[in-house]
Amino acid sequence: MGYLMLSGAILAEVLATTSMKYSDGLTRLWPSAATVTGYLLAFALLAQTLKTVSVGTAYAIWAGAGTAVIAVIGMTFLGEAATAARVIGILLVIAGVVVLNLGGAH
Template sequence: MGYLMLSGAILAEILATTSMKYSDGFSRLWPSLGTALGYVIAFALLAQTLRTVAVSTAYAIWSGAGTAVMAAIGMVFLGEAATAAKVAGVALVIAGVVVLNLGGAQ
């Protein structure tokens, strides 16, 4: 159940961050409200996740997945450059999360 809540937290964080892009510096009401609501949901679900999943594991997955997915969204949908350095950086983030979780597995 913890990893299901963690998945929800990741999804909420991704939606909140995407909404922030469209809030135009918090000058547009609905995207701004979507940002705030998304982060409230993300942190609430992350807090519930921490009841059953180690904080190092949960936070590494939450932040790493959010970073990787937002970078992909930026490159695919928002017109950001898909440079070799950016793609390598995303791969390193993913590898780092995997190594942290393998190192902490018992």
């Protein structure tokens, strides 16, 4: 159940961050409301996750997955450059999360 909550937290964070892009500096009502709501939901779900998943593991997965997904969204849908350095950076983020998880959660 913890990892299901974590998945929801990641999805909420990704939606909130994407909404922030369209909020024009939090000056547009609906994208701004989606940003705030998404982050509140993301933190609430992350807090629930921490009841059953270690904080290091949960945060590494949440931050790493969110970062990688947002970077891919930016390159795929928002016209950001898909340079070799960016792709390598995303792969390194993913590798870092994998290594942290292989190290064992205590």
